[in-house]
Structure formats: structure tokens, C-alpha cells
Amino acid sequence: MSIIEDLAAQLRATSDELPVDLVTRALEQLRTATERLGRVRQASVNPLAVPELSAATEHAHLAGHALQVAQDHLAAYLSAIGLPAGAAGDTARPSTVVTRRHQGKEPARRAAPDAATAPRWWSARVAVLTGSKDRPSDGAARPATDPEELLRRVSNRAGAGDRERLHAELRGVDAEVGLGLAAVAGPALRRLAGQLLGHPPRVPDLHRLRSEVSGPVRDLLPGLPPAVLDTLLSRVCRTPPPSQPHPAHPADQAVAAGVVTGLLLNRLGGNRSNSRDNHG
Amino acid sequence: MASVAELKSAIEAAVQQISDGQSAVKAAGEKLGEAQQTLAGALEGSGHEAVTAAHAALSQAAQELDDCLTATLAAIEQARQYSSTL
Numbered sequence: 589m590s591i592i593e594d595l596a597a598q599l600r601a602t603s604d605e606l607p608v609d610l611v612t613r614a615l616e617q618l619r620t621a622t623e624r625l626g627r628v629r630q631a632s633v634n635p636l637a638v639p640e641l642s643a644a645t646e647h648a649h650l651a652g653h654a655l656q657v658a659q660d661h662l663a664a665y666l667s668a669i670g671l672p673a674g675a676a677g678d679t680a681r682p683s684t685v686v687t688r689r690h691q692g693k694e695p696a697r698r699a700a701p702d703a704a705t706a707p708r709w710w711s712a713r714v715a716v717l718t719g720s721k722d723r724p725s726d727g728a729a730r731p732a733t734d735p736e737e738l739l740r741r742v743s744n745r746a747g748a749g750d751r752e753r754l755h756a757e758l759r760g761v762d763a764e765v766g767l768g769l770a771a772v773a774g775p776a777l778r779r780l781a782g783q784l785l786g787h788p789p790r791v792p793d794l795h796r797l798r799s800e801v802s803g804p805v806r807d808l809l810p811g812l813p814p815a816v817l818d819t820l821l822s823r824v825c826r827t828p829p830p831s832q833p834h835p836a837h838p839a840d841q842a843v844a845a846g847v848v849t850g851l852l853l854n855r856l857g858g859n860r861s862n863s864r865d866n867h868g
Numbered sequence: 869m870a871s872v873a874e875l876k877s878a879i880e881a882a883v884q885q886i887s888d889g890q891s892a893v894k895a896a897g898e899k900l901g902e903a904q905q906t907l908a909g910a911l912e913g914s915g916h917e918a919v920t921a922a923h924a925a926l927s928q929a930a931q932e933l934d935d936c937l938t939a940t941l942a943a944i945e946q947a948r949q950y951s952s953t954l
Contacts, residue, residue, distance in 0.1 A: 599910060602906045602907055605899065605903060606900065606903055606926075607896035607900055607903075610899065614889045614893045614936070618886065621886045621889065625882045637942075640940070641943045643935075643939040644889070644937075644939035644940045647932045647933070648932070648933075650928075650932045651896070651928075654932060655900075655929045657921075657925040658925035661919070
């Protein structure tokens, strides 16, 4: 074996052994824990660790993505020095963290909630955020039954600037489904912001991102405390959020994340297409 | 009808699940550290753009795993705190 072949074998082996499977396992465990806690806390306004778990899930998702990016770069390097990529970064890679979410590993969809039994505190908070009157769902549209479906609907309504229908989409869902928006929107937000900026969002980009979305967010969510948007954008830019004297209502960050996703998608011209892939 | 004992048991089950997730994250961090060392040795002296990008992606993965672990610690603390108030 030549020296270069030896180097290539070492790089392939290291790339293959990157802990994508462990990160995927962690993601699945964190999602299961989130679902369990969500069921426990559904009728309570206490966030019961769900926001922290959402953040943990987002970080695990981003870690898995970064590992795959590293594998791709190693494969590109091998190719550039005249060696076939082989196992490093090839298509035989195990199911990726990013795609696994959509390949039969999703939790079973919940039955559509009965509008009369949907948690009162959730619909009341959604009414405050959207500046609407808290009223029961009119039953015209079946509520979303999982966070990804809700994210698609919310981002479409937000992108269209339709506050009334945004309120209608949000008010009838289970609190657990609504709170799940924060976890599913997180990775999409960072990627969309990166597409808008042309590079991964950083601290100096906070001002631009804020100026892009704060006006439309105010129009769609007039009841949203401004600090919630600051916290959300700080997380997108990977900087510690400004400290707040009072913890935010658990619904606020979730709803804001869904709305900002829709606004960024719309800004990038992506709301007309099937946005499911854009949320992965 | 659910009891406090059932509620506490459900929270503890979720906490156990988070702990299992933490173990996977820690193991991933250890494997990642080993891979970074191996690659640093094997690719020392390379100024290739793809190598620089691979190192950067691995550093980002390590940071995300650290942040993930921190968030899970906070989640467990919150869940146990709530459970103790029941």
C-alpha cells in the first residue's frame, strides 16, 4: 500500500467512525422525552423543561448536520487529491440525522384535537399574541396534529401576512403540538437566515435579521413581547440572549419561531413551493 | 384519574430518557474528540480548503454537543424542580 493509499484509508475510516449514529440516538431520546413531558404538562402553564429540551434537540440536530458536512469535506479532499471518496461521504452512509426525521421515525400523529377540549391557556395566549379575540375554533379547518404540519401551515400564513388565518391555525391545536414548533423551526431558522445572509448567521448579523423581520412580526404578533424576538434571533446567531427579568410564556418562543420561519421563507421566495423539505 | 405518584413517575421516566440522551451525547463527544486528534495528525501540513472546512465543521459539531449537554442538564434540573413541588 502506498503512503497516499494509507492516508486515504485512514481518512475514510475516521470519516466513517464519526459519531453520526450516536447523535441520531441522542436526538431520538430527546424527542421521546419531549413528548413525554409534553403529555405531562399539557394542562399546565409551567413549561416543565420543554424549552430547554427543545434547545437541546436543536443543538443535537446541528451537531449531526456538522458531522455530515465534515464527512462531505473529507470526501471532497480525497477526490481533490485524486483518490475516489470510497466510504468517506459516499451514498452508502447510514440514514442521516437530517433525513431520519422524515423516514418513519416520527412519532405517531396525534388525533385531531377536539376544539372544545384544546387547552384553554394555549388558545388564550395565542389570542393575546395575535391581537385577536379568544374564541373557539369554528371547525372550518382541521387543526394540525404534529409540529411539522403546524410549521408548514403557520409559515404559509405568516408569509402571506394573514394574521386572522394565522390565529385560526394556531388556536385549535394541542398545546404539545404548538410548543413543538420551537423544536422543528430551530434548525430551519438558522438555515434560512444563512441563505438570506449568504453565510452562517453570526453576532454582527443580528441587526440585519432584526430589521428584516421585526416589522412583519409586529404586524402578525402585536402581543409578542419584543424580548422574545431578540432571544430567538440571538439563538439563530449563536450568541447568548439578553437576560430578561421575567421568563417568557412558553407559547411565545414557539409561535415566534414559526412566524419568523414563514417570513424568512417568504423573503427567500420559498413559500410557494412545498416547504416540507425546507424545514428538515 | 391520575395521581401525583403517577405524575412524578411520568416525569422521572422522561428524566431517565434525557439521561440516556446525555450518555449518547457524551459518547459522541468522546468519539468526536478522538476523530479530531486522528485527523489533526493525518492532515497536519495540509492547507487544502476542504481540510480547513472539515476541521471547522468538526469544531462546530463539538460545540453543538457541548451546548446540547448544557441544555439537557438545565432540562433535568427544571423537571426535578417541578416534580419536587407536586
